[in-house]
Amino acid sequence: MHEPVLEARGLHSFYGDSHILHGVDFTLARGEAVGLMGRNGMGKSTLLKSLVGVVTPRRGEVVAFGRRTRGMKVHEIARLGISYVPEGRGIFANLSVRENLNMAARADADGRCDWTFERVLDVFPRLAERLGHGGQQLSGGEQQMLTIGRALMTNPQVLILDEATEGLAPLVAREIWRIIGVIRDTGIATILVDKNWRAVSDITDRNVILVKGRVVFEGSGGALRAQPELLSEHLGV
Numbered sequence: 174m175h176e177p178v179l180e181a182r183g184l185h186s187f188y189g190d191s192h193i194l195h196g197v198d199f200t201l202a203r204g205e206a207v208g209l210m211g212r213n214g215m216g217k218s219t220l221l222k223s224l225v226g227v228v229t230p231r232r233g234e235v236v237a238f239g240r241r242t243r244g245m246k247v248h249e250i251a252r253l254g255i256s257y258v259p260e261g262r263g264i265f266a267n268l269s270v271r272e273n274l275n276m277a278a279r280a281d282a283d284g285r286c287d288w289t290f291e292r293v294l295d296v297f298p299r300l301a302e303r304l305g306h307g308g309q310q311l312s313g314g315e316q317q318m319l320t321i322g323r324a325l326m327t328n329p330q331v332l333i334l335d336e337a338t339e340g341l342a343p344l345v346a347r348e349i350w351r352i353i354g355v356i357r358d359t360g361i362a363t364i365l366v367d368k369n370w371r372a373v374s375d376i377t378d379r380n381v382i383l384v385k386g387r388v389v390f391e392g393s394g395g396a397l398r399a400q401p402e403l404l405s406e407h408l409g410v
């Protein structure tokens with residue numbers, strides 16, 4: 174296996190007195206795509222937020238690119254090469270598509286700029302046709318594309334997508350899945366959370382199921398499909 178780029182070791186995270194993560198271990202290797210699954214409220218978003226420093230774990234540690242992140246600020250962790258796209262869309266509604274993309278641009282931690290404006294537009298031909306449009310003029314699917322495009326403009330080594338297809342029509346969601354597949358093929362390590370476990374596991378190398386803040390399964394899409402009882406018990410399908 175490749176070296177880990179992001180790791181959680183024995184994470185315990187809380188909101189006030191609510192104990193949400195109960196000793197979660199999680200690893201993402203360089204270039205790997207991992208699906209994070211589980212029913213509503215099981216702690217998926219909390220794990221993502223703990224990995225990127227939005228939530229500070231009370232116990233355990235997060236290691237990003239070999240560095241312990243405890244005490245680091247959210248933007249400092251991001252600068253190591255992690256782009257986190259939370260639920261909902263992170264664009265500037267009053268700026269154009271072009272401005273939204275250019276604003277996000279930065280080199281990676283080694284000063285490399287593999288993802289240029291042009292390359293991002295190659296992945297999102299739809300955005301290329303709407304460069305002058307304001308964010309608020311875009312459809313939900315286009316806003317999601319712009320959100321992911323902005324994430325790529327930061328030249329991340331790790332891309333974390335929480336519910337990227339939420340609320341999108343099936344055809345639009347399918348286009349987003351195609352794009353996520355293209356991004357994975359470029360070698361960016363990816364963590365995906367999405368209600369559509371089938372679409373997730375078609376793309377990922379490995380999948381992790383969380384139940385009440387604990388990892389109960391880790392395996393390939395094939396292993397997941399071969400255990401329908403897991404799917405019905407933990408994913409409600």
Ligand SMILES: Nc1ncnc2c1ncn2[C@@H]1O[C@H](COP(=O)(O)OP(=O)(O)OP(=O)(O)O)[C@@H](O)[C@H]1O
Nearest residue numbers: 188189191193211212213214215216217218219220
């Ligand atoms: N800011 C918060 N303050 C208090 N409790 C929270 C907060 N955010 C989430 N929770 C609670 O923490 C638990 C885990 O939520 P989390 O969002 O991590 O789950 P999830 O698996 O991502 O599910 P969902 O798909 O519903 O977002 C839930 O019980 C939720 O109500």
